[in-house]
Amino acid sequence: MAGWTVTRGKAVLLPMANIDTDQLIPARFMSTPRTQGYGRFLLHDVRRNARGEPAPDFPLNAHPDATILVAGRNFGSGSSREAAVYALVDAGVRVVAAPSFGDIFAGNAVNNGLLPARVAEADAALLTKVLSTGTAQGAADLGARLLTIADLSVPFELDEVWRTKLLNGWDDIDLTRQHSTEIAAYRARIQSDPGRFPDDNAVRS
Template identity: 40%
Template structure:
C-alpha cells in the first residue's frame, strides 16, 4: 500500500448527499476477475453520457482537474452496496483522501483496508473548505503526520484513529499490519500447541 505522509494536489467538491457506491462504481465494471481498469469506471455515468461522450460539466472532466487527489464530499458519501471496487477505483484514479461530514459504514471499512484516507469533519469546517474553493475546485495539502489540511493561508485540523493513521503512514494494509506481529503470533502458536499437543495432529504439526 502506498504510504501517505504529506500530499498536495487538486480537490474537487462533490457536495451532493448520499452519493452511493453504485454511482461511484457502476455494476458494469464489477465483472472482471482482477482490479484492472477500475479507474475508467469511477463515476462513469457522471463522467460520460449514454453514447460515451464526456460530460464537460462534470467537475472531474473540467480542464485542469487531472491532478485531483482529494474530494470534498456531501453527507453519507459511499452509502449503498458493499462493493470494494468503489475504493479500488478511487485509488486507481489517483484519489487519496475524501473529506466529509459522514460516510457509509462499509465504505469506511473498505477505505481503511485499502489506504484511502477518510476525514470526518464538522459541518462548519466542510462549509469553510467549500467556501475557499473556486467553483468547486482548488488545491489542498494534507499533512497526515500533523493531522491538518492546508488551503491557502488557512489550516483545518482533523483527528484520525491512531492505528489507521499509523498504517497509512507506514503503507501497511491489514495483512501487512498483521505481519508486523508475526514473531508474537508464532510464539503464541508454539506455546499453545506445547500446552495442547493433541491439537497439533498425530505428526506433531
C-alpha cells in the same frame, strides 16, 4: 502499497451528499479485470448528461487531475464493493474529505491507501466555500491530522490504527504480521501445554 505521510495535489468540490458505491462504480463495470484499471469508471453515470456525454462542468471532467475531493456527508454508503475504492485510487484520488463515510467503504479505502478524512460539518462548509468558485491546491498531513486547502486548514478525524496503516502502506494482513513475535510465542505456549488451552485445537494443529 506505499505508505505516505503528506500528500499534496489539486482539490475539487463534489457538492453531493450520499454518494453511494453504485454511483462510484456501477455494477456493470465490475467484471473488468483490475489490471485494466477502474479509474475510467469512476462516477461513470453521474458525470454524464442526459445524452450520455461527459458533462463539461462536472468537477472531475473539468479537472481529471484532482487528487483531493471534498464531498457531502455519507460518502461511500451502500454496498460493500471494494471496487468503489479501486475506481477512486485508479483515477488518482488520494483523499476524500467529508462529514461522514460508509463504514465498510472507509475501511476499504484505508486498506488501499486512500484517506477518508472525516471533518466536522462546520469545517466541511468552510471547505465548500473555499472551493465553490474553482479548484485550489491542497495537502493532507497524516501526522498532524490536518487538511489544508488554499489558506484554510481544518482537522480531520482518523482512527489511530487506520493512520498507522496509511503511514506504513499496510493492509489488515500486514498489520497482523507486526504481531508475529507475540503470535509465535502464544503458539509455542499452547503446544508445550495443550491441556491448558482445551479450546485451541485449531491453533495447535
